[in-house]
Each structure stands twice: as C-alpha cells, then as structure tokens.
Amino acid sequence: xxxxxxxxxxxxxxxxxxxxxxxxxxxxxxxxxxxxxxxxxxxxxxxxxxxxxxxxxxxxxxxxxxxxxxxxxxxxxxxxxxxxxxxxxxxxxxxxxxxxxxxxxxxxxxxxxxxxxxxxxxxxxxxxxxxxxxxxxxxxxxxxxxxxxxxxxxxxxxxxxxxxxxxxxxxxxxxxxxxxxxxxxxxxxxxxxxxxxxxxxxxxxxxxxxxxxxxxxxxxxxxxxxxxxxxxxxxxxxxxxxxxxxxxxxxxxxxxxxxxxxxxxxxxxxxxxxxxxxxxxxxxxxxxxxxxxxxxxxxxxxxxxxxxxxxxxxxxxxxxxxxxxxxxxxxxxxxxxxxxxxxxxxxxxxxxxxxxxxxxxxxxxxxxxxxxxxxxxxxxxxxxxxxxxxxxxxxxxxxxxxxxxxxxxxxxxxxxxxxxxxxxxxxxxxxxxxxxxxxxxxxxxxxxxxxxxxxxxxxxxxxxxxxxxxxxxxxxxxxxxxxxxxxxxxxxxxxxxxxxxxxxxxxxxxxxxxxxxxxxxxxxx
Ligand SMILES: Nc1ncnc2c1ncn2[C@@H]1O[C@H](COP(=O)(O)OP(=O)(O)OP(=O)(O)O)[C@@H](O)[C@H]1O
Numbered sequence: 325x326x327x328x329x330x331x332x333x334x335x336x337x338x339x340x341x342x343x344x345x346x347x348x349x350x351x352x353x354x355x356x357x358x359x360x361x362x363x364x365x366x367x368x369x370x371x372x373x374x375x376x377x378x379x380x381x382x383x384x385x386x387x388x389x390x391x392x393x394x395x396x397x398x399x400x401x402x403x404x405x406x407x408x409x410x411x412x413x414x415x416x417x418x419x420x421x422x423x424x425x426x427x428x429x430x431x432x433x434x435x436x437x438x439x440x441x442x443x444x445x446x447x448x449x450x451x452x453x454x455x456x457x458x459x460x461x462x463x464x465x466x467x468x469x470x471x472x473x474x475x476x477x478x479x480x481x482x483x484x485x486x487x488x489x490x491x492x493x494x495x496x497x498x499x500x501x502x503x504x505x506x507x508x509x510x511x512x513x514x515x516x517x518x519x520x521x522x523x524x525x526x527x528x529x530x531x532x533x534x535x536x537x538x539x540x541x542x543x544x545x546x547x548x549x550x551x552x553x554x555x556x557x558x559x560x561x562x563x564x565x566x567x568x569x570x571x572x573x574x575x576x577x578x579x580x581x582x583x584x585x586x587x588x589x590x591x592x593x594x595x596x597x598x599x600x601x602x603x604x605x606x607x608x609x610x611x612x613x614x615x616x617x618x619x620x621x622x623x624x625x626x627x628x629x630x631x632x633x634x635x636x637x638x639x640x641x642x643x644x645x646x647x648x649x650x651x652x653x654x655x656x657x658x659x660x661x662x663x664x665x666x667x668x669x670x671x672x673x674x675x676x677x678x679x680x681x682x683x684x685x686x687x688x689x690x691x692x693x694x695x696x697x698x699x700x701x702x703x704x705x706x707x708x709x710x711x712x713x714x715x716x717x718x719x720x721x722x723x724x725x726x727x728x729x730x731x732x733x734x735x736x737x738x739x740x741x742x743x744x745x746x747x748x749x750x751x752x753x754x755x756x757x758x759x760x761x762x763x764x765x766x767x768x769x770x771x772x773x774x775x776x777x778x779x780x781x782x783x784x785x786x787x788x789x790x791x792x793x794x795x796x797x798x799x800x801x802x803x804x805x806x807x808x809x810x811x812x813x814x815x816x817x818x819x820x821x822x823x824x825x826x827x828x829x830x831x832x833x834x835x836x837x838x839x840x841x842x843x844x845x846x847x848x849x
Pocket of ligand 1: 357358359360361362363364365383385425445446447448449451510511513
C-alpha cells in the first residue's frame, strides 16, 4: 500500500481497535468526536472488553506517525505536565484546580501498513470559541478577569517547567467534560521549550520567521520572528482578554495583512494605557485592568521572569469562584465596540472594510454602527446574518449553526516557524529508544507569511543578550505551517528546514520601555 500523504488527516482506525501504549496499557477506541488539522480525536476506554461508553472520561488523539504537532504536544506532556508534578505544584500553592488536561499515555500503532502515533488524555467539553460565538463574541467583564487570573496560574506552571504555550486563544480553551465551570488550556502542538535545562533562548529576530502563531493574538515578538518567551505568552493572553471584553480588536479588519496587524499591535503597546483604556465598551466593561496588565507585560525584558502574583492582582475583581461562561451583560443601547478601525481610511477608499470572514463576523455581531453595512455584505454573499446574542430570543436554527461552523473553520490558524532544533537532541535520543522516526522534512515553499524587514541590533538588546550568555541554537529549524484552503480543507504542514540564522535585532523593541522597574511603572499609571 502506498504510504500516507504527508500532512493528511489519518485514515481512521476502526471502532473497537485496541491500542497498546508504551506502558503496556491497552486502550479501546470508540467513535470519533473531533478532528483537527492533522489528527482525529476518539472516545477511548481502558476497558477493552466492551464498547466504549458514551460518557467515558478519556479521549485518544491520533495522527500519522510522520506528523509533527502531536510529537511536540507529547513532548510537552511528558516533560512538563506529569500528574505528580502538577499535584505537587498545586499542593504547594494550596490550589484545588490547575487547568491543564491530564496525559494518560502514548504510543505507536500500525494498521494496514500505516503507522500512527497516539496520545491518551482527559476528555474535555466545549471549547470557549464556541461559547463565545454563542455569546455574541463577548464575555462578562468578571468572567474575562477570572479567566485571565486562572490562565496566569496555568502559564506560571508551564513557564516554571521550561515551556511556553504560544497559542493561547478561546479555541484552545476547553470546558471540563463533567464540570463545565472548569476551563483547561489545551492544544500544546505549538508549545515551545524556551528555557531548556534552565538556559533561556537568546533574543534573536529572524525576518524569515515573522508573524508566527495565530495572527489575531500573536505577540509583537513573534511578528518580528523572535522565538516565544514568557512575556509573549502573557501578551497573547492580554490580547485575548481585550478581545473577549470588547468583542473585537483594533486589527480585526486587517488580519490578512500581517505587517498591518503588527503595526496596529505595536501602536497599541506603545500608547498604553490610553490605547487600551479608550477601547472600553461601557463603564461595566472597562478595560483598565487589561491596560495595566499589558503595560506590565510591555516592560518585561525578553528573558525576565514575570511576577505572576502581581499579574493576578492586576486582574483582580470582586467576583470570586469559577468563571461564569454565560451571556455577557451589555447595557441597552450601548455600542458594543469602541475599537477604532485601523483600516477606516482604506475603507473610505475602497468603500468596504477588509478582513477575514471571522473578523467580519465579530463586527457583525458586536458593532452596531456597522450593522447595516455588514447586513448588506451578508446579503450580497447570499448568507444569513447571525443575530447578535442580545437580539436573540430563540435557539439558533440548524442553518445558523452551519453558518457558525463555516465561519469557525475560516478562522485564521496558527503558524509556527521558529522552533530551534538545538533542544531536540534529547528528543532524538528518546525517539531512537522508542524506534520512532522523526517527522520528515517538507519543502520550504510551504512556509507562509511575508518576511519582515531586517533591523539593526540595538545596543541595549545586544548587552542584554551578552548578559544572558546563553548557548546559541543550531542552524536547523522546524517549520509548521497551517494553511487554509477553502472552507472544509484545512491543512497544517511541518517542515525541517536548513535555515541560515541571521542576527537581526530590533532597535525599537525597547524604545518604548521606560528606565524603571515594572512595579514603579504600575504605580505611576
Ligand atoms: N481532550 C479533548 N476532549 C474532547 N474533545 C477534544 C479534546 N481535544 C480536542 N477535542 C476536539 O477535537 C477537535 C480537534 O482537536 P485538535 O486538538 O486535534 O485540533 P484543533 O485544535 O481543533 O485544530 P488544530 O489542528 O488547529 O490544532 C477540537 O476542536 C475539539 O472539539
């Protein structure tokens, strides 16, 4: 039989198929309940003698052996998210919950000459993007701040274990299967070991690798082609919080142009706290806390350890307990979005806003001022316009569900091109031990995103870099690309590329940074 096409979704294994993991535990597959860019998600059970029950607590993620994301995800769970290590950490902090799914095992399988890799993990519930879509694109302020605090704690744990997530977004946040008030940060396929064996990666811009991640939320460092770090995870989180609070982001309409998105984000970061404060939707949904959060993040050095306790305090709110993921409270008659449209000039020129279908959807749901125009657009395209949550008094029809699904599938996917190979020697060893071959290289032409211009290295960054005195990574890189090809066809591609590392540094990176400690900065606001 011909080998599987690289990057393809795996040919499904039959219901009832038995998998044996590396610890010799046997798993029985049930029905498929999800599908990503590369892999399939099956219900699964350790009871191999009977069909998998519909309410089982386990799932198995299955990919072709050649694919990369599951390999990266596995490495994250095996190194950083061991059950005992998480429990010990939680105990030390008196926490009763940490939103990281539990990993239960992994292994390789073969069927009809096709080789698969699998991972067993906790079964989770609905992802928060679905919840947001049903809530008109926004959460209540208290919910946003509670989610923010819980995610800061998850990031604190991950960061202490040498990893960053690098792709925080509502689509990667999932409710618990049994307890819907619990929220888990899932999908570690793009996670990055920023500090292998305690050695922080160097700050190094690489125009060839610019604009990694999910374009809406990716960090300004990632736009410049810098490998992700603790501060970039926190900045991504800040952008997410802002989005959930306001229902849109200033760069929503230019998502197809990464350079413009980068420009808009840089402007927002440069003009904090005003730039974020003025996005407040209403007094009830004020953005002051997120402004302070992003301001703190802006003042972090690339390799600086954030003060997570302080970050949680910045997101403090009187409401305690678990996040309430229900409809946002919108004051009657209030325009839901205060976000200025960066492309308004362009819009005037072209007579129409730009952006991805998702960005249009957000605007349609949340920006009352644009409703007429959006409606017109929707009618032109012959699609029904989903009603904003606050206008909806009936359950959505099947047709509306389909529209949501289609728009969901059109959402920008994450791109990764920064992964250093240098920290993977150990993986290679482990792989050899397990007789697992590395994912195979693919052609460089699959890489995405326009290169960004080279910039001179600033004296400050140079000094910072020397001070960290870290070892430099090897010259090879791993590239993972997710491409959108039509509504239903979404593919991700991973490549190992021989890539010249050019040292190009960002003069402006710290030009907005004031010469005082972040704590002093906060007091000055
Ligand atoms: N632990 C889980 N429990 C229940 N459902 C899950 C779980 N993990 C993923 N899913 C479901 O399966 C779908 C596919 O998940 P997967 O992580 O493979 O890909 P994805 O995150 O949707 O896409 P991408 O390929 O971009 O990462 C998800 O959208 C989700 O609905």
